[in-house]
Amino acid sequence: MPAPPIHCSRQRLAARILSLTADTEVLPTAIPHVTLFRRPGPVAPQAVVYEPSLAIIAQGKKRTLVGNETYIHDDAHFLLTSIDLPTIAEVLDASRGAPYLSILLKLDLQAVRELMAEIDTLEVDPTPQGTGLAIGPSTEALFEDAVRLLELLDTPQDIPILGRLILRGIFYRVLTSPAGARLRQIIHTGTQSHRIAKAVNWLRENYLQPLRVEELAAVANMGVSTLHHHFRSLTAMSPLQYQKQLRLHEARRLMLSEELNVKAAAIRVGYESTTQFGREYRRQFGAPPLADIKALRSKDTA
Structure with a gap:
């Protein structure tokens, strides 16, 4: 057959x-x-x-x-x-x-x-x-x-x-x-999804800045509660969680590509506490920053 x-x-x-x-x-x-x-x-x-x-x-x-x-x-x-x-x-x-x-x-x-x-x-x-x-x-x-x-x-x-x-x-x-x-x-201008996409793009461009939800809601042209509801619907996370993940990804890139140390990378992406940065980094990537970067580098040279 x-x-x-x-x-x-x-x-x-x-x-x-x-x-x-x-x-x-x-x-x-x-x-x-x-x-x-x-x-x-x-x-x-x-x-x-x-x-x-x-x-x-x-x-x-x-x-x-x-x-x-x-x-x-x-x-x-x-x-x-x-x-x-x-x-x-x-x-x-x-x-x-x-x-x-x-x-x-x-x-x-x-x-x-x-x-x-x-x-x-x-x-x-x-x-x-x-x-x-x-x-x-x-x-x-x-x-x-x-x-x-x-x-x-x-x-x-x-x-x-x-x-x-x-x-x-x-x-x-x-x-x-x-x-x-x-x-x-x-893609359709004026829909809730289009407005949230504008907020997502704004966050990607400004994720190093302190998050002011009212400002983000103004970008999306909607109320704060409406923003939270539709943002979570589209991204499965809150605006703060989204920003945090963007910061951690950028810190990882800085340590891997530009060889910044943990403290410098944490400060560069907006963290005031290196301890908090290390804790959230481990939760996101499954290992402390130094161990994670060492493992990534060993993969590249394997």
């Missing part, structure tokens, strides 16, 4: 990613904002700030936590991220014989807005569910589009024109699916 068409499409995508990542686990491609991943084994939970993007898994399984919400995505389900979100992510299912393989497409929000102008004429469910992360079914058409996109790497001269067309088709499929409801709401 022949394999279902979707299985064949998924296998073609997996084979393509495996071939392209033969010498690396992370491959930024010549197609703008498209990155490939191969993991030869499970990856322990890691704190990562997700940007607006679409992740399609060709092989394997991954778990992503946002606040207290858990999302499982695999070779049958894509993950759509609509706003910047601090997360904890881990690869659950991977081995040398069957590595985790995925393609990540960072969203061009301007292109999405232009596409939305046409989608608005269609009858699609406008009601968002859940946070700024959404799980949707990976279809045969989605896998085929992803394969066609990666085939452009064989003809780089075609990427500027055909790449945009294929990406437009991929985003169309995702936006018109139930999983695309939250992203559509964020």
Whole structure:
């Protein structure tokens, strides 16, 4: 009995990613904002700030936590991220014989807005569910589009024109699916989701400053209680928790990339107490700052 068409499409995508990542686990491609991943084994939970993007898994399984919400995505389900979100992510299912393989497409929000102008004429469910992360079914058409996109790497001269067309088709499929409801709401000016997205963007740009909720509510053009309700709905955390996670991620980057010591990194991201910083850092990343950075550096040199 022949394999279902979707299985064949998924296998073609997996084979393509495996071939392209033969010498690396992370491959930024010549197609703008498209990155490939191969993991030869499970990856322990890691704190990562997700940007607006679409992740399609060709092989394997991954778990992503946002606040207290858990999302499982695999070779049958894509993950759509609509706003910047601090997360904890881990690869659950991977081995040398069957590595985790995925393609990540960072969203061009301007292109999405232009596409939305046409989608608005269609009858699609406008009601968002859940946070700024959404799980949707990976279809045969989605896998085929992803394969066609990666085939452009064989003809780089075609990427500027055909790449945009294929990406437009991929985003169309995702936006018109139930999983695309939250992203559509964020794109639509005037919706609660759009206003909270403005507050999230403001926090990302000003997270080093003391948080004044009234000021953040003014950015979103809503009352403080309404801000708290919708902010938690979209991010699964309060504005203060969101800011704290951004600060801890930045401190980790400063210690790892710029070799700042613990005290200097804590002060740089707005902590007055090194003890409090160490306590919250350990809660977030699972180890004290010095031990965590040492472990990360040993991985890089392994």
